[in-house]
Amino acid sequence: MKQPIIRLQSVNLHYASVAYKERSLKTLLSRAFHSGAPRVTVQDVHALKNITLEIKGGERVGLLGHNGAGKSTFLKTVAGLYPVSSGHVQVEGEIRSLFDLSMGFEPDATGRENILYRGLLLGLSPTFMRSKEAEIIDFAGLGEFIDYPIKTYSAGMQVRLAFAISTAVGGDILLLDEVIGAGDANFMTKARQRIASLIERAEILVLASHDFNALKSLCVRGVVFHHGEIVFDGSINEALIEYKKVNEMKDVL
Amino acid sequence: MDRRHRPANGNGRVMEYFKGIWRARYFWSHLARSDLRSRWRRSFFGILWSIIQPLGMTLLLALVFSKMFKTDIHAYAPYILSGIIVWECIIACVTGGSLSFVQADAYIKQYRHPLAIYTLRTVLTSLIVLLLASVALFGWAAIVLPQHIGWHWLAALSVFPMLWLILWPLSTLLAYVGVRFRDVPHATGLVMQALWFISPVYFEVKMFRQGGLDALVDYNPIYHLLQLFRAPLLDGQWPTLENYSFTLASAVVMALLAWMVGREAERKVIFYL
Numbered sequence: 001m002k003q004p005i006i007r008l009q010s011v012n013l014h015y016a017s018v019a020y021k022e023r024s025l026k027t028l029l030s031r032a033f034h035s036g037a038p039r040v041t042v043q044d045v046h047a048l049k050n051i052t053l054e055i056k057g058g059e060r061v062g063l064l065g066h067n068g069a070g071k072s073t074f075l076k077t078v079a080g081l082y083p084v085s086s087g088h089v090q091v092e093g094e095i096r097s098l099f100d101l102s103m104g105f106e107p108d109a110t111g112r113e114n115i116l117y118r119g120l121l122l123g124l125s126p127t128f129m130r131s132k133e134a135e136i137i138d139f140a141g142l143g144e145f146i147d148y149p150i151k152t153y154s155a156g157m158q159v160r161l162a163f164a165i166s167t168a169v170g171g172d173i174l175l176l177d178e179v180i181g182a183g184d185a186n187f188m189t190k191a192r193q194r195i196a197s198l199i200e201r202a203e204i205l206v207l208a209s210h211d212f213n214a215l216k217s218l219c220v221r222g223v224v225f226h227h228g229e230i231v232f233d234g235s236i237n238e239a240l241i242e243y244k245k246v247n248e249m250k251d252v253l
Numbered sequence: 254m255d256r257r258h259r260p261a262n263g264n265g266r267v268m269e270y271f272k273g274i275w276r277a278r279y280f281w282s283h284l285a286r287s288d289l290r291s292r293w294r295r296s297f298f299g300i301l302w303s304i305i306q307p308l309g310m311t312l313l314l315a316l317v318f319s320k321m322f323k324t325d326i327h328a329y330a331p332y333i334l335s336g337i338i339v340w341e342c343i344i345a346c347v348t349g350g351s352l353s354f355v356q357a358d359a360y361i362k363q364y365r366h367p368l369a370i371y372t373l374r375t376v377l378t379s380l381i382v383l384l385l386a387s388v389a390l391f392g393w394a395a396i397v398l399p400q401h402i403g404w405h406w407l408a409a410l411s412v413f414p415m416l417w418l419i420l421w422p423l424s425t426l427l428a429y430v431g432v433r434f435r436d437v438p439h440a441t442g443l444v445m446q447a448l449w450f451i452s453p454v455y456f457e458v459k460m461f462r463q464g465g466l467d468a469l470v471d472y473n474p475i476y477h478l479l480q481l482f483r484a485p486l487l488d489g490q491w492p493t494l495e496n497y498s499f500t501l502a503s504a505v506v507m508a509l510l511a512w513m514v515g516r517e518a519e520r521k522v523i524f525y526l
Contacts, residue, residue: 016524080365083520097363104359108291117287120280121364 003057004093004172004203006078011087013048013077047073049228051087055204057172062215062236063208064243065225071208074225075099075175078206093203096122096171098163107151111142111161114150118165132168139190140164160187167194174202178209212240267512273367281370285377292378303385307337314455324457328487331393335482336454338386342416345379347441350424351431358526368519372425380417387482394486401489408492412481415497418504419478422511429511429518432525452476474503 048070055061063071076082077089079097104121105114115136119129137146140161142153150158176195199205199218209215215222215236222239224232224246232242274281293299314337315330322329350372354361357371391409395402431437452475453461461470470476477499484492 016521081362081523083523100359100363104363106287108294109287117283120283121360123277123280123364123366126279 005057005090006053006055006173006204006206007088007090008051008053008077009088009090011048011051011077011089012046012085013073013082014085015045015047047228048077048084051230053223053230053233055206057203059221060199060205060219061207061221061223062219062239063206063223063225064210064215064239065208066247069225070228071225072099072177073228075177075206075208078173079175091173093172095173095175096166096169096198096202097175097177098166099175099177105150105158105162108149110149111140111146111153112137114161115165118162119169122166122169124169136161136164136168139168139194141187141190156184163191163194167198170198170201172202173204174198174206176205176207176209215240270367270369274370274373277366277370280366281374281377284371284374285381288374288378289381292382300385303382304389307334307341307386308389310337318455322457322460327397329457331390331397331487332457332483333455334390334393335479335486338383338390339412339416339479339482340449340454341386342379342383343420344445345382346376346420346424347427347445348438349375349379350420351427351437351441353424353428354432354522355435355526361523361526368428368522369421369425369515372428373421375424376417376421379420380413383416384413390482390486398487398489401486403485403489405485405489405491407485409482409485411492411497412478415478415481415500415504419474419500419507422504422507426507426511426514429514429522432522448475453479472499474499478503 051074063074065071073082075097076099077084078091079095080089080091104118106117109117112133115133116126116129119132120126140146140163142157142161145153145157150161153161196218205218207215207218219236222232222234222236222243223230224239224243226246231246232239234242293302296302298305311330311334314333315326318324318333319326319329353371353375354368357374360366360371361368391406427437427441449455451469452473453470454475458470458476461467477496480496481492481500484490484496
């Protein structure tokens with residue numbers, strides 16, 4: 001089998017501003033008839049600026065940066081969800097990503113049914129999901145609620161189930177976006193262990209987080225994002241120092 | 254998820270796209286099934302509603318129209334029924350299709366499946382409803398027009414793949430546009446109403462011809478599509494080659510349009526959700 005690899009070459013990514021402006025024909029027409037300059041101009045958001053980065057098999061990478069620095073955009077680009085405006089993205093290997101965990105449940109279906117549905121969403125086969133069902137139910141620890149519709153679940157229960165399903169299957173490349181921090185203390189311990197074992201099995205880990213302890217214990221390499229650019233790439237300890245420096249120096253002023 | 258081997262030429266990319274749709278087959282077939290389940294959930298007649306509803310509508314319309322236009326109700330009622338069920342299927346795909354991506358945003362934001370699976374879900378659901386409703390049509394035709402039963406009845410089944418070939422690209426096309434302009438469902442409602450008036454959906458073909466509006470019949474893909482049902486069941490004939498060429502040509506045009514728009518739009522959809 002080939003080595004999994006993530007390689008980005010001078011990647012730029014813009015969020016098209018039309019996505020927020022022209023939602024309807026009305027706005028399009030009213031602009032055509034309105035001669036004056038619009039009061040507020042919404043610029044295209046330049047979310048990733050000239051990113052060149054290579055992550056090889058066996059690497060554990062932590063992403064640091066303030067909110068909106070481009071960490072999540074980077075992860076979603078690697079996952080193939082976002083199209084790049086320019087540059088080249090090469091990803092080899094099976095990707096398993098954990099973001100927006102509680103999205104995509106079917107509220108009227110039971111927890112048990114949703115295990116199957118979410119597995120199918122992740123591109124897995126029904127047979128495989130059935131073989132994993134008992135393990136997932138056990139891990140989520142929802143007891144009899146597993147046969148109740150999802151709409152009766154509390155937010156915490158939903159996250160637990162989503163986490164149990166999404167982490168039941170590993171992949172070569174694991175992309176995590178702030179998932180650690182769901183559920184009660186008891187579940188948190190289990191979740192940490194589960195993530196640790198997933199990470200062990202994965203060839204590549206990319207973790208975006210604000211939790212310095214998690215970053216230090218899980219990652220070796222650290223990449224600091226600032227306003228869409230990579231400002232530092234090196235060991236995780238140095239990256240943490242750099243992150244603090246960048247944000248205190250530039251943001252407090 | 255391996256995107257390195259994306260070939261530069263268009264053909265390879267189209268092949269990759271359809272392979273992706275095939276790989277996601279468990280997912281979209283599940284989505285279509287769950288749509289059908291939720292449609293019939295908690296209702297007493299459940300699945301039967303798909304048969305009862307067009308039948309009731311047909312009875313009503315046939316009674317009124319046969320008096321108004323002085324036509325024979327026995328032959329006219331199944332004519333209306335065939336019009337109603339096919340038209341409802343088209344409407345469901347056009348209006349539902351334009352919202353397919355908006356509706357599936359939670360899935361689109363999480364996993365990179367080819368987007369056409371979300372319109373495929375809409376189209377498959379509508380076609381299954383049509384299949385159920387057509388049981389009533391076959392039954393009715395068998396009772397009222399037993400002299401027309403024969404091998405050509407098999408040709409009536411061809412309406413399903415033909416509809417699928419037209420409606421899947423059409424709803425995908427509308428979904429690409431609809432995700433950016435949320436006016437699309439309203440606009441298509443209007444367009445479909447207009448199309449309904451100028452097509453022999455409920456009104457008989459001879460009414461158009463008597464009014465000198467032959468072009469609305471002869472060059473109307475909707476007429477030719479409906480003939481796939483009507484020629485065998487109501488007239489006891491095979492559909493003509495012309496019927497098939499018009500429907501196939503519409504399918505090709507739709508597919509080309511969807512492909513042209515999709516080439517650019519497919520990957521940008523996520524920004525508009």
